[in-house]
Amino acid sequence: MAADQPAGEVLIVTGMSGAGRSTAADALEDLGWYVVDNLPPQMLRPLLELTELAGGEALPKIAAVVDVRGRDLFRELPAITSALRAGRQLRVVFLDASDEVLVRRFESVRRPHPLQGDGTILDGIRTERERVAVIREAADVIVDTSNMNIHQLATHIVDLFSDEGDAAHTLTVMSFGFKYGLPTDVDLVADMRFLPNPFWIPELKGHTGEEAPVRDYVLAQPGAQEFIDAYALALRPVLEGYQRENKRHSVLAIGCTGGKHRSVVTSIALAEKLAQLPGVRVRVKHRDLGRE
CATH class of the missing domain: 3.40.50.300 (P-loop containing nucleotide triphosphate hydrolases)
Structure with a gap:
């Protein structure tokens, strides 16, 4: 060669x-x-x-x-x-x-x-x-x-x-609902059930974490933004280590009860922060968002 x-x-x-x-x-x-x-x-x-x-x-x-x-x-x-x-x-x-x-x-x-x-x-x-x-x-x-x-x-x-350009590592941030089972093909799992559930608020129940009313509610809860900031910081050496070890893909699963509110908001917010890391390409996937 x-x-x-x-x-x-x-x-x-x-x-x-x-x-x-x-x-x-x-x-x-x-x-x-x-x-x-x-x-x-x-x-x-x-x-x-x-x-x-x-x-x-x-x-x-x-x-x-x-x-x-x-x-x-x-x-x-x-x-x-x-x-x-x-x-x-x-x-x-x-x-x-x-x-x-x-x-x-x-x-x-x-x-x-x-x-x-x-x-x-x-x-x-x-x-x-x-x-x-x-x-x-x-x-x-x-x-x-x-x-x-x-x-x-x-x-x-x-x-x-498919072609990933210059990214050394591709991270999939996936929201899910614990009621539908823990994903098996993941590397890291975080549990957002420590936050109040928007499901029990009538005006938010029918919305999802992709919509502003739910997003604003979840991020305004005590501990929500602190968790996102601290967890993103903690994941930085992990993702850097994955790159050194030539691990090209990983999946971070973010769970809540039904996979429609808290986990969705957190997945999107974490993905935005982690996408700023050098050499990391981030995708967001919502496993249970379409479930009844």
């Missing part, structure tokens, strides 16, 4: 069978990534060496889909990815979903789980979870597709891996 030619970005797409790897691969291909499906982990290094020898002005961005279809070869993935990180911008994205959702997806297409053998689909899922536990723990990005259809997943992948 020429000295003035940087190594192309490498993305390893893995995760649970039925969690959406094929959909993610198609979305990446549409973004211009060179996608290789069902690649044994041992072939990653030769593949990268071939692209480097090919030359050209810019090396391609490569996405390799690796999964348990590789059987015993799959177990070597953690060691191989660790070795390949040296000198390359390499990330691992792990796609996951709840057992209940995965069972339903396999049943809907009338296909067996690749590891179920003579057992049930759930047996296969549990076996796979054991095998991929170490890989999931070391993944750079975890995407829980339990509540996504294929179109929503494709959109999410585009949001995550």
Whole structure:
């Protein structure tokens, strides 16, 4: 590889069978990534060496889909990815979903789980979870597709891996409601239930945190602005550390009871502050805003 030619970005797409790897691969291909499906982990290094020898002005961005279809070869993935990180911008994205959702997806297409053998689909899922536990723990990005259809997943992948310009780290600040469950694919969680709930104020109940009346009410509460200022300050060394460790994406979840008032206001306010940090691109997502 020429000295003035940087190594192309490498993305390893893995995760649970039925969690959406094929959909993610198609979305990446549409973004211009060179996608290789069902690649044994041992072939990653030769593949990268071939692209480097090919030359050209810019090396391609490569996405390799690796999964348990590789059987015993799959177990070597953690060691191989660790070795390949040296000198390359390499990330691992792990796609996951709840057992209940995965069972339903396999049943809907009338296909067996690749590891179920003579057992049930759930047996296969549990076996796979054991095998991929170490890989999931070391993944750079975890995407829980339990509540996504294929179109929503494709959109999410585009949001995550489209051209990010000069940003070294992309932070998603996501509001949510604890009543609908704690998000699973997050790195940091904050709880805004220490503030009064606008839900119990008749003139605010029907509005959301995106609207001025709710925003003004929440930010005027004792401790609200102090929390936002202090938490943004506390997150600065965290985001700087993520950049040093080449962690390109993270998710900050901000929760309240229903995910419509306090968490929404706080997510927007925090995002505005954190977007001022060098090298950080911030997106805001409201998970439960449209729920009844």
